[in-house]
Amino acid sequence: MDSPKQVPPPWKAERPVTELSNRKSENIDTATVPEIINILHDCEEEMFIGWQNYQRLHDKDFVKKLSEVSKYAAALIKNSADSAIILSGCGTSGRIAFFIATKMNSLLRERGLPQCFGYIIAGGDRALTHSVEAFEDSPGAGKDELIKVAKGKRKILFIGISCGLSAPFIAGQLHHCMSHLDTFLPVLLGFNTIHMVRDRTIEGWDHTLLTVTKHLMLLESSGQGYILNPIVGPEAITGSSRMKGGGVTKLILETCFLTALSYLSVSSDPKDNDEINADKDAANDSSKQEKLITSLFECYKQVWETSYPTSKEQLSKLIEQAGKSLLDNGHVYYAGWDTWGLLGLVDASECPPTFGSDFDDIRGFLKGGLAPLESFPQTMNAAVGQDPLEDETSLEFFKKSVLPSITAKDTVVFLVPSNDANIYHELNILLKSVMQKTQHIGVISSLLVDETQLDLKSCTVVPLGHLKEEMINKIQDGGLDSELGNVVVKSVSELALKSALNAISTGAHIAKGKVYQNYMVDLKLSNSKLLERGIGIVSRCAECSKEFARDAVMRAIYRTDDIASFRDTPVSSIIQTAGNVERVVPIAIILAIKGCTVREALDHQERAPVIRTSLLNLLQPPSTIS
Numbered sequence: 001m002d003s004p005k006q007v008p009p010p011w012k013a014e015r016p017v018t019e020l021s022n023r024k025s026e027n028i029d030t031a032t033v034p035e036i037i038n039i040l041h042d043c044e045e046e047m048f049i050g051w052q053n054y055q056r057l058h059d060k061d062f063v064k065k066l067s068e069v070s071k072y073a074a075a076l077i078k079n080s081a082d083s084a085i086i087l088s089g090c091g092t093s094g095r096i097a098f099f100i101a102t103k104m105n106s107l108l109r110e111r112g113l114p115q116c117f118g119y120i121i122a123g124g125d126r127a128l129t130h131s132v133e134a135f136e137d138s139p140g141a142g143k144d145e146l147i148k149v150a151k152g153k154r155k156i157l158f159i160g161i162s163c164g165l166s167a168p169f170i171a172g173q174l175h176h177c178m179s180h181l182d183t184f185l186p187v188l189l190g191f192n193t194i195h196m197v198r199d200r201t202i203e204g205w206d207h208t209l210l211t212v213t214k215h216l217m218l219l220e221s222s223g224q225g226y227i228l229n230p231i232v233g234p235e236a237i238t239g240s241s242r243m244k245g246g247g248v249t250k251l252i253l254e255t256c257f258l259t260a261l262s263y264l265s266v267s268s269d270p271k272d273n274d275e276i277n278a279d280k281d282a283a284n285d286s287s288k289q290e291k292l293i294t295s296l297f298e299c300y301k302q303v304w305e306t307s308y309p310t311s312k313e314q315l316s317k318l319i320e321q322a323g324k325s326l327l328d329n330g331h332v333y334y335a336g337w338d339t340w341g342l343l344g345l346v347d348a349s350e351c352p353p354t355f356g357s358d359f360d361d362i363r364g365f366l367k368g369g370l371a372p373l374e375s376f377p378q379t380m381n382a383a384v385g386q387d388p389l390e391d392e393t394s395l396e397f398f399k400k401s402v403l404p405s406i407t408a409k410d411t412v413v414f415l416v417p418s419n420d421a422n423i424y425h426e427l428n429i430l431l432k433s434v435m436q437k438t439q440h441i442g443v444i445s446s447l448l449v450d451e452t453q454l455d456l457k458s459c460t461v462v463p464l465g466h467l468k469e470e471m472i473n474k475i476q477d478g479g480l481d482s483e484l485g486n487v488v489v490k491s492v493s494e495l496a497l498k499s500a501l502n503a504i505s506t507g508a509h510i511a512k513g514k515v516y517q518n519y520m521v522d523l524k525l526s527n528s529k530l531l532e533r534g535i536g537i538v539s540r541c542a543e544c545s546k547e548f549a550r551d552a553v554m555r556a557i558y559r560t561d562d563i564a565s566f567r568d569t570p571v572s573s574i575i576q577t578a579g580n581v582e583r584v585v586p587i588a589i590i591l592a593i594k595g596c597t598v599r600e601a602l603d604h605q606e607r608a609p610v611i612r613t614s615l616l617n618l619l620q621p622p623s624t625i626s
C-alpha cells in the first residue's frame with residue numbers, strides 16, 4: 001500500500017476539505033434523480049479511494065494507527081471492571097457515537113463480557129433526535145459531560161469525533177484528557193489535516209482548536225494519544241458531514257472495535273473469561289490485525305458498491321416520491337427495526353439543521369423506540385419516554401399517533417433488516433393500513449429478507465447489496481469468529497442503507513428547492529461553524545466580499561437595516577437569536593444581491609418561497625431558468 005503523502009506543515013489555515021464544494025456535485029441541483037444518485041455515488045467513493053494526495057483510509061500509516069487504538073480497546077474490554085471506552089461527538093457525530101456504543105455494548109453482552117462503551121452527545125439525549133447545535137461551541141460543556149461519564153473509571157479510551165476537526169465541545173474534552181493522561185488515552189477522529197484546523201479564539205476559553213490539536217500531535221509521537229484523520233474529500237452537499245463523514249466514522253469505529261474483539265479469544269464458558277488473553281495476540285500479530293482492518297474496509301466497499309446498481313432504479317422512484325411529498329407539504333416517514341430503524345431516525349434528525357426543514361417533514365420511527373437502547377444510564381435523561389406508546393421515536397407511537405393522519409401526500413419507507421417472522425408479521429399488518437392511506441410506499445430491504453413472506457404489491461422495493469461469501473471467508477481467516485462475521489454482514493449493509501437514506505432526504509430537499517448548486521441555502525445558523533458557513537454561502541451566491549455577506553446575514557438575523565448597535569454582539573448571542581429565525585440565509589442572499597431593504601427582501605421571499613427558484617430569478621433573466 002502507498003505511504004501517505006502528507007501536506008507540508010505550515011500552520012496556515014486554508015479552507016478545510018470538509019467545507020469545500022465538491023466539483024463532482026456542482027450541478028446536483030439541476031440533475032435528474034438518477035443523475036443525483038450517480039453524483040452521490042461518485043462523491044461517496046472518495047471514502048474508499050481518498051482525495052487528492054492526502055492520507056487515505058487504506059494507507060499503511062493510518063491502518064497501523066487504527067490497529068494500535070484497537071489493541072488498546074481490546075486491553076480495556078478485557079479489564080472492563082474499571083475501564084471504559086467513551087465515544088463523543090456533536091450532531092451526527094454524537095448520534096454515530098451513540099449508535100456504535102449501543103451496538104458494541106449489546107455485542108459484549110451477547111459474548112458474556114461486561115458492557116464498557118459509553119457515549120456523549122453534545123446537548124444530551126434530546127440531541128439524538130433533535131437539532132441542538134449550540135452546545136457544539138462549548139468546551140466547558142464538553143469537559144463537564146466527560147467528567148460525569150468518566151466517574152469511577154481508572155482507564156479510559158476517549159474518542160472525540162469531529163468530522164471537521166472543528167468542534168470546541170470535543171476540544172474541551174481532549175484538553176481535559178491531555179491533562180489527565182494517567183486515566184485517558186485521547187483520540188481525535190476527523191477528516192481534515194491538522195494544518196486546516198482553525199486557530200480562532202473560542203469564547204470564554206484560553207485555547208484554540210489548533211493549540212489543542214497540536215498538543216495531541218505531540219503526544220502522538222510518544223504513543224500517548226492519536227489523531228485519526230484520513231481525508232475523504234468534500235461532501236456532495238457542501239459541509240454536510242452527515243453524509244460521508246458520518247458513514248466513514250461508522251466504518252472506522254466498527255472496524256476498530258471488531259478488530260479489538262478478534263484479539264480476545266473468549267472461552268465458551270463465561271466463568272473462564274479471566275483466561276482471555278488479549279496481550280498475547282495483540283503483541284504477537286500486528287500485521288495480521290492490520291490485514292484484518294484492510295479486509296474489513298474492503299467488505300464495506302464491496303456492499304456499498306454493489307448496492308448502487310442493484311438499487312438505483314427503485315431508489316430513484318422512491319426519491320421522486322419523497323420529493324413530491326415534501327413539495328406538496330406532505331411528509332416522509334421512515335419506519336424500521338433494529339439498527340436500520342435507528343439509522344432512519346438519525347437521517348431524519350439531520351434535516352432541520354441542514355435544510356431548515358420542520359421536525360415533522362421527515363421523521364423516523366424505530367421498533368421499541370430509543371429508550372430500551374439506553375446503555376449508559378448516567379448520560380440518559382428524561383427526554384426519552386419509557387412507554388413505547390408515549391415515546392415519539394417508536395414504531396408503536398407511529399402506529400398510534402401518526403398513522404391515522406397519513407394522507408396520499410405522504411411517503412412511508414419501511415426499513416427491513418433481517419429475515420425475522422415477527423418483523424414480517426408486523427410489517428404485513430402495517431403495509432395493509434398504510435396502503436389505505438397512500439400509494440407512496442417504499443421498502444428498503446437487505447438481501448436476507450425473504451420477500452415472498454411480504455405483501456409488497458404496489459410498493460417500491462429497494463434491495464441493497466450483500467457481502468460475498470469469499471469476503472466472509474477472508475475476514476474469518478483473518479481472525480473473526482462466525483458471530484463477529486455476522487456482525488460484519490450487518491454492519492456493512494447498514495452503511496449501504498445510510499447512503500440510501502441520505503440520498504432520499506437529500507434528493508427530496510433538492511426537489512423542494514433547498515439546494516442551490518451544491519450549497520444548502522436554508523441551513524440553520526445555530527452554532528459558530530454554521531454561522532461562518534452561512535456567511536460563506538451568501539458571499540459565494542451573491543459574489544460579494546465576506547464582510548458584505550456578514551452584514552447581510554446580521555441584517556437577516558436581526559431583521560433590521562440598522563445593525564450598528566449589533567457590531568460588538570458576542571457570537572454566542574448572535575447564534576442564539578439566529579437559531580430561532582427562519583430563512584436567514586435566503587433573506588441575506590437577496591439582501592446582498594439586490595442591495596434592497598430587509599422589508600423588500602422579506603416581500604421578495606414571500607412572493608417566491610422556493611429558494612432555488614427565487615435565487616435563479618435574481619441571478620439570471622427568467623427566460624433562461626431551467
Ligand code: S6P
Nearest residue numbers: 091092162163164167240241242
Ligand atoms: C452535519 C450535521 C451536524 C454535524 C455537527 C458536528 O451534516 O448537520 O450536526 O454533525 O455539527 O460536526 P463535526 O464536524 O464536529 O463532526
